[in-house]
Amino acid sequence: MSVVFDRPSALTDTLMHYCPGCTHGIVHRLVAEAIDELGILGRAIGIAPVGCSVFAYNYFNCDMIEAAHGRAPAVATGVKRARPDCIVFTYQGDGDLAAIGTAETVHSATRGENITIIFINNCIYGMTGGQMAPTTLPGQVTTTSPYGRSPKIQGNPIRMCEMLATLDGVAYAERVSIDTPANVRRAKKAILKAFRNQIEEKGFSIVEVLSTCPTNWGLSPVEALTWLRDNMIPYYPLGVYKDIDKKEGDMK
Amino acid sequence: MPKVLMKGNEAIAEAAINAGCLHYFGYPITPQTEISEYLAKRLPKVGGVLIQAESEIAAINMVLGASAAGVRAMTSSSSPGISLKSEGISYLVGCDLPAVIVNVQRGGPGLGGIQPSQADYYQATKAYGHGDMRLIVLAPSTVQEMATLTGEAFDLADIYRTPVIILADGAIGQMMEPVDFSERKPREIPPKDWACTGHGGTRKRNIINSLMLDPEALEKSVRERFERYKKIEETEVKYERFMTDDADIICVAFGIASRICKSAVTAAREKGIKAGLLRPITLWPFPKAAIAEAANTAKAFLSVELSMGQMVDDVKLACECRRPVEFFGRTGGVLPSPAEVTAKIEAIAAQL
Numbered sequence: 167m168s169v170v171f172d173r174p175s176a177l178t179d180t181l182m183h184y185c186p187g188c189t190h191g192i193v194h195r196l197v198a199e200a201i202d203e204l205g206i207l208g209r210a211i212g213i214a215p216v217g218c219s220v221f222a223y224n225y226f227n228c229d230m231i232e233a234a235h236g237r238a239p240a241v242a243t244g245v246k247r248a249r250p251d252c253i254v255f256t257y258q259g260d261g262d263l264a265a266i267g268t269a270e271t272v273h274s275a276t277r278g279e280n281i282t283i284i285f286i287n288n289c290i291y292g293m294t295g296g297q298m299a300p301t302t303l304p305g306q307v308t309t310t311s312p313y314g315r316s317p318k319i320q321g322n323p324i325r326m327c328e329m330l331a332t333l334d335g336v337a338y339a340e341r342v343s344i345d346t347p348a349n350v351r352r353a354k355k356a357i358l359k360a361f362r363n364q365i366e367e368k369g370f371s372i373v374e375v376l377s378t379c380p381t382n383w384g385l386s387p388v389e390a391l392t393w394l395r396d397n398m399i400p401y402y403p404l405g406v407y408k409d410i411d412k413k414e415g416d417m418k
Numbered sequence: 419m420p421k422v423l424m425k426g427n428e429a430i431a432e433a434a435i436n437a438g439c440l441h442y443f444g445y446p447i448t449p450q451t452e453i454s455e456y457l458a459k460r461l462p463k464v465g466g467v468l469i470q471a472e473s474e475i476a477a478i479n480m481v482l483g484a485s486a487a488g489v490r491a492m493t494s495s496s497s498p499g500i501s502l503k504s505e506g507i508s509y510l511v512g513c514d515l516p517a518v519i520v521n522v523q524r525g526g527p528g529l530g531g532i533q534p535s536q537a538d539y540y541q542a543t544k545a546y547g548h549g550d551m552r553l554i555v556l557a558p559s560t561v562q563e564m565a566t567l568t569g570e571a572f573d574l575a576d577i578y579r580t581p582v583i584i585l586a587d588g589a590i591g592q593m594m595e596p597v598d599f600s601e602r603k604p605r606e607i608p609p610k611d612w613a614c615t616g617h618g619g620t621r622k623r624n625i626i627n628s629l630m631l632d633p634e635a636l637e638k639s640v641r642e643r644f645e646r647y648k649k650i651e652e653t654e655v656k657y658e659r660f661m662t663d664d665a666d667i668i669c670v671a672f673g674i675a676s677r678i679c680k681s682a683v684t685a686a687r688e689k690g691i692k693a694g695l696l697r698p699i700t701l702w703p704f705p706k707a708a709i710a711e712a713a714n715t716a717k718a719f720l721s722v723e724l725s726m727g728q729m730v731d732d733v734k735l736a737c738e739c740r741r742p743v744e745f746f747g748r749t750g751g752v753l754p755s756p757a758e759v760t761a762k763i764e765a766i767a768a769q770l
Binding site (some may be wrong): 189195206208209210211213214220224227228229230231234237239240242243244245246247248249251252253271272273277300387 | 441442467469471473474476477479480481482483484485486487488489490505506509513614615617618620622623624625626627628629675737
């Protein structure tokens with residue numbers, strides 16, 4: 167009997183700590199499949215963030231570094247400049263990448279660091295228990311916006327792909343989602359491209375993945391996928407925001 | 419090798435390249451910017467990398483990344499910038515990563531001034547980051563020592579897998595003196611088999627991490643690190659004595675203050691006062707034993723600092739209250755004059 171489905175060799179045989187219905191597991195698998203398919207496991211170095219995916223260093227089967235909150239792109243810069251032949255990626259959540267680490271994100275992007283960033287946007291701080299994130303939607307209830315996020319009081323959410331796409335150093339910025347099997351396949355394609363770009367020394371590549379947090383959204387896993395579709399995608403439209411391989415008219 | 423006339427900051431930069439440091443990450447701040455300017459010229463010519471980071475925080479985390487990848491890396495700054503680096507310094511310690519961090523001190527607190535200071539002594543020796551931690555702190559007093567101690571800092575960092583601080587000041591950073599870069603013999607460095615270099619499918623993957631949620635495991639790792647600190651305290655203390663053998667009054671001073679004290683001690687001797695100087699070269703580990711031994715014969719100590727008095731606490735602890743420990747200092751960027759220090763020595767002598 168032939169094996170038709172197996173764990174990618176870029177994932178360790180470790181039980182993940184993620185909540186039921188959380189989509190981190192799917193994205194971990196997509197990253198691992200991309201590493202396997204490109205044959206880069208032996209020269210991959212991953213940078214884990216602070217947040218729900220803080221234990222990513224236990225799950226990816228390559229050399230791993232745990233960064234301080236938000237500093238993964240700076241750490242990745244140091245690693246890549248020291249080891250240009252290695253394939254360096256960060257895996258970061260919205261608080262990590264778009265709040266405390268915004269400067270590191272923007273400047274590694276504008277320098278055109280030849281690294282790959284996987285950005286999980288689930289509109290909430292998961293690990294600390296459901297606080298407002300930089301990407302929390304207007305009106306969204308969190309423990310620190312209990313009456314719903316008011317742009318007048320808590321300010322507006324931030325759209326990272328749109329902002330990063332304006333920078334010359336960015337080779338590729340795409341926003342994907344994992345709410346349907348078809349979108350998971352698109353996400354996989356984007357992640358593969360973001361790693362291939364680095365192999366081909368094209369520069370900074372980021373894939374923003376719209377993800378769910380059933381636990382802190384207070385929804386069932388299936389309801390959470392629907393909520394993502396109905397609320398997140400309209401605010402954070404899917405698509406390619408920058409691709410140096412394509413002409414401007416071909417975008418999105 | 420012939421001697422070269424250089425600024426203290428430039429001597430640090432050249433010594434770093436001589437020590438094989440080809441990765442520098444920093445952010446401009448007076449009075450240390452010559453370090454990055456010098457390296458910006460030199461590093462590209464020797465296959466190195468200099469990145470002017472978006473912030474001090476990013477710079478120290480780039481150092482962390484490069485060090486984790488197994489290469490020698492450094493950053494430099496001055497007092498306010500060093501405060502920003504404290505997060506990364508703590509993570510370097512927690513990850514057991516070597517790094518060299520230069521602080522060419524200026525006056526504080528806050529934005530303070532840009533003139534020489536030693537007011538970051540507490541911060542450097544007690545609290546450069548959160549958590550149970552120590553750092554090796556080296557205090558050069560000449561441009562030659564800026565070079566020698568920089569080479570030494572890289573070796574110590576690799577041997578003990580710890581960040582090492584060069585605690586200089588604006589005066590030594592800016593002054594020019596002759597330097598001989600061949601003065602120091604490099605030490606033997608253990609292989610960096612812990613580094614993240616890509617496992618190539620040939621070894622177990624390496625994880626560099628400071629997160630330990632299990633209290634027992636965290637305590638164990640901190641205790642292991644403190645065993646290393648104990649070894650450093652036993653073997654790496656460095657200090658200089660100047661006319662201390664028969665001294666009644668021993669000045670304790672480091673860096674630029676020690677040079678002022680040498681003049682003051684000489685002047686006091688001319689006035690018939692048996693004065694001497696003990697100059698810590700390692701501020702941590704502090705030369706406790708040397709001061710305790712000196713307390714057997716000296717009648718009083720005088721800590722001279724470019725601050726309101728910080729190292730004076732360590733001098734008191736080291737001589738265990740067996741002798742009076744006086745303090746003299748100027749702060750905010752004001753340098754004490756040798757005459758002021760001599761007058762203080764005379765005042766102490768009058769009370770003995």
